[in-house]
Amino acid sequence: MAGEIEEYAVDFALMGLTPAHIEWAMGYPMGSAPDALPEIIEELLFEAPAHSEGRVGARTISPAMVELAVDGITLEGVPFATGRRIASLLDVSESIVVFAATAGPGMDRWIKNYFDSGDPMRGYVADTIGSEAVEGAANWLEERIIDRAIESSRYTTSRFSPGFCDWDASEQHALFSLLPENFCGIRLTDSALMLPVKSVSGVLGIGAECERVTTACSICTLETCFRRRT
Amino acid sequence: MDEILERIAMCIERGKVNAASPYPPDLKGQDGADELTKAALDMEIDPNDVLAKGLVVGMNTIGKKFSENKVFVPDLLMAAKAMQASMAHLRPFFESGKAKHRGTFIIGTVQGDLHDIGKNLVSMVMEGGGWQVIDLGVDVSAEKFLDALRAHPNSAIGLSALLTTTMVNMEKIVTAVRAEFPETKIIVGGAPLTDEFARKIGADAYAPDPQGALDYLVAAVA
Incomplete structure (x- = not known):
């Protein structure tokens, strides 16, 4: 498999999670969470590092293997119908980075144990921590990519994932075909669900003219998304 | 009192x-x-x-x-x-x-999908709304929904999915249910769904949130 491949373990401490961040992720404006919640969040943020097995990785697709169109991109001959919005934000990219990140199978088990033991509140808090942990791991990887791009006078786009912004989740299979097998320990089900569940994947563009969108939600049509912040 | x-x-x-x-x-x-x-x-x-x-x-x-x-x-x-x-x-x-009870409500996350927080919230609101809830869990096939309906033939059903790749499995379940239990009320819900999708696959309603599911069924059985 040609192209630069990188893979790292990411410590929980590098994922940048705070109690305030978890409250925000649940929808609460600063300081407005119900009284019982902060204590549970503190407790589970203390437990979470023992269950986190963060791994991130990326493969850079060189400019010669990137084709950009108005409604999608083609990477090494593999077409992706990203939709016009994402395609328009990638259209000044020179190279494209395909990435994946996971909080690991231990995080999934930790969350499930709470639900299975009849404690949906802790289950939900753990689930939120897991979701934010994997985003934090992906942020850590993205910052490395940004720093490296800046060193060569390049910029990056925001990152975009199948399942969001008109890009069908079924294209996960094509995306993972560009990565080594079992990349970061992630596998796909037939329905394109990533296992471990607390995993993310996607692409970002690198180029001299690339720009980031201020919030990904501003370009996404998924009005009912649980992560929507508008 | x-x-x-x-x-x-x-x-x-x-x-x-x-x-x-x-x-x-x-x-x-x-x-x-x-x-x-x-x-x-x-x-x-x-x-x-x-x-x-x-x-x-x-x-x-x-x-x-x-x-x-x-x-x-x-x-x-x-x-x-x-x-x-x-x-x-x-x-x-x-x-x-x-x-x-106001009625019986059978709910499950559809085949291929393992997300269950949304489904569980709907179950809780339905139970609190006076419905007997039969929760079939996640990754539920059409046959499992049919088995539950055979055991509880006058129930309404709720189908949940979080992925665009799994919401398409709802249509198979709706079709199977309609073939054997044409009068059954079917509600669908989940982040990628819309009213339009619900209509297209032959469901009775799309519920954007748990209360929406309850409100629909209360009105439907009134």
Whole structure:
């Protein structure tokens, strides 16, 4: 498999999670969470590092293997119908980075144990921590990519994932075909669900003219998304 | 009578489970849904009134606030915990037939999908709304829904999916259910769904949130 491949373990401490961040992720404006919640969040943020097995990785697709169109991109001959919005934000990219990140199978088990033991509140808090942990791991990887791009006078786009912004989740299979097998320990089900569940994947563009969108939600049509912040 | 039922509703809305529960702080030391429900039944208040004027009112109030983004999932979970403390006292009356459910609701996350938080929230709101809930879990096939309907033929069903790749499996389930149980009310829900999709696959309704599912079914069986 040609192209630069990188893979790292990411410590929980590098994922940048705070109690305030978890409250925000649940929808609460600063300081407005119900009284019982902060204590549970503190407790589970203390437990979470023992269950986190963060791994991130990326493969850079060189400019010669990137084709950009108005409604999608083609990477090494593999077409992706990203939709016009994402395609328009990638259209000044020179190279494209395909990435994946996971909080690991231990995080999934930790969350499930709470639900299975009849404690949906802790289950939900753990689930939120897991979701934010994997985003934090992906942020850590993205910052490395940004720093490296800046060193060569390049910029990056925001990152975009199948399942969001008109890009069908079924294209996960094509995306993972560009990565080594079992990349970061992630596998796909037939329905394109990533296992471990607390995993993310996607692409970002690198180029001299690339720009980031201020919030990904501003370009996404998924009005009912649980992560929507508008 | 009305005062104690209003207090049950308030305790459920605010997630006050019992007297030992320290939350919410302004109710610390006071009886919660657990003690008040027992007291109401000891006063020989009709269990159907306890359900309709206590539990249902409390869960409806928090469910509507959730729909309006005034409260979030943890608030709903705390309310559900209080509701379940009340429900434990009502359960014997359901079993003896003195209390009646509004109906039976069979719910599951469709085949190929393992997400269950949304489904569980709908289950809790439906139970608090007076419905008997049969939760089939996640990754549920059409055959499992049909088996449950054969066992409970007058039930409504709810299908949940979080992925665009799994919401397409809803159509197979709807088609199978319609073939054997054409009158069954079918609600679908989940982040990628829309009203348009629900209509296209032949479901009766799309519920954008748990209260939406409850409101639809209450109106449909009225």
